[in-house]
Amino acid sequence: MNLKELSQNLGLSQTTVSRALNGYPEVSPATRARVEQAAKAFNYRPSTRAKGLATGKALAIGHVIPLSTKHEMVNPIFGDFIAGAGETYARHGYEMILSIVADEDEEQVYRGLKSRRAVDGVIVHGPRMNDQRIALLHDLGLPFAVHGRASGCTLPYTWLDVNNRSAFSRATAFLYDLGHRRIALINGLEVMDFAHRRREGYAAALTERHLPIDPALMRSGEMTEIFGYRSAADMLDSKTPPTAILCSSLISALGARRAIEERGLRMGQDISVVTHDDALSYLQNGGDVPIFTATRSSVRDAGRRLAAMLLDRVANPQDGLQHQLLEAELMVGQSTGPAPDKD
């Protein structure tokens, strides 16, 4: 069923039917009702392509997901983020177009989306330090919004980020207050902006408290279970092991816990662990009482919000750029406790 058939069916012109369906005022309520009813009955929906051609809008938002080139790894948080964004798009009649792409092809993908006029805007995932994508999108004139920020980029842009710096500095302070003095950091890849900020927060909190920044207590890598395990095992086996560990992800925290328990240590007593928790649907941090003490911020909620910000930008390009900085909650669970006595 297309517009033509529908309008013939109703004995009206295409114009009238189109206007009735799109809420224009120059249609009588009676006619509008009749049209809407028929549209429903015939399950009529305007062709996205035709509508897009006519209006010049694509009614679609692109998500370009970078593939970590090293391990061809898809960041596991993106499922939840996208679920959140999808909710927003569904509500606004937008489609989500997904490209998963290796770093070296990214520029071509953005250019393609632009020149094929396939999307009205894009979401930038996983920003790195000095991310060149921001300048590229600026040049292309393609509206975009960034999930996170890119330290070192001077250009203004729309973003939504968790306050990673403050989250990790608070977590470090929390451990300090429990008496911990050797606090380790098992971080994500520090070319990623979020990981860089987390380290800054961690380091700042240590420095404020006149604690040394010890490279032996810092690890950075892709946040897998095995990376968490190896990093923790390695540090725990050293001559001066940490009494507390700060993890960048629940997945690597699971690995850290394994290393801890494997050594006969009890998490929350012998060793404290704090992790960041993205509140992923398939990786819940325990039930009512969290297992891990965590800095928590829902990535799904971030998806909802950032998508809304981008749609807003697309609809009102003249408005100023929006930013949202979300504070993570520090939730105390069973994985932290006072530092054990030294002796």
Next chain:
Amino acid sequence: MNLKELSQNLGLSQTTVSRALNGYPEVSPATRARVEQAAKAFNYRPSTRAKGLATGKALAIGHVIPLSTKHEMVNPIFGDFIAGAGETYARHGYEMILSIVADEDEEQVYRGLKSRRAVDGVIVHGPRMNDQRIALLHDLGLPFAVHGRASGCTLPYTWLDVNNRSAFSRATAFLYDLGHRRIALINGLEVMDFAHRRREGYAAALTERHLPIDPALMRSGEMTEIFGYRSAADMLDSKTPPTAILCSSLISALGARRAIEERGLRMGQDISVVTHDDALSYLQNGGDVPIFTATRSSVRDAGRRLAAMLLDRVANPQDGLQHQLLEAELMVGQSTGPAPDKD
């Protein structure tokens, strides 16, 4: 830059330029080269929408991801599956359109994709037993391909599946051969077809070996870490604990391992564990030597293949339906060993 501008620029008609770009024979090689060069120089790409309108193809494939209604959970395997499918689409100039949707809205989403002519076909994720989506898509006349199968559906359809039944029956046999007689199953939700088949394979292997099927040794639920932990803990604490555990996912296997180690048991000696491993990029089963003995099948590869099958179906609707049944590898790792002596 659009076709009109490009052709004016070249002093050719739109027809010729279009033909040159689309590989039609009635264009001289010289002209074609000139056109291609200019297209590259101006970074011209035909508008997807206009092309779609003119050809009647959408040049897009829809992926409808069901949201597990209970916990609003996005299946963690879908990231890798989609990465694989995306590779195929990129190679063929197709776009991927994603909808993440709660069960109750699924029908509307499929109808919408069809009536808006937004996609040429869809991939069905996470088929359940007697899945009604298959009949729906059949009725709608929307080409589709299923990742998995739906037991109970009599209609023919294109699918790609891991041989879950044989994988789990082989894994069970493997444990039996090691001397295990009390083998537990920590399965996914058994409304999901894959989980159903895994249980069948498990049960069949037990029955063949004249072992009883003990409901006390079987758990079914969403495959989270905590579910694996609780299920394993529960069974290990019973009067007659299992000596081996079969897990449906690496994530729940991690939980099971935690329960095992928490009880001072050694995995691979006191308790054996076999898990299914989807070879997810962010959840690797150890390095060179797998940690878990596992039935392994790359879900990313499945994405690549199924996408290719669907594109083939879209391009050649008259051809017969394709099916692919992949056998999982049984990889022996460190988590299995002979059953401990009874005495």
Next chain:
DNA sequence: AATCATTCTCAAAGCGCTTTGGATGACCTA
């Protein structure tokens, strides 16, 4: 009864592409 404002409705153009059905020469053949 004539005029005007107000609703409501319509025909047709246009969005950027593909594709049909020629048209135009150039080059042979007889």
Next chain:
DNA sequence: TAGGTCATCCAAAGCGCTTTGAGAATGATT
């Protein structure tokens, strides 16, 4: 020279929608 083939290229229609610029119909006003 006329007729026939090719090899190239083109004008225009059409895909399904929105939107412009008007045209009828209605009712109110003079």
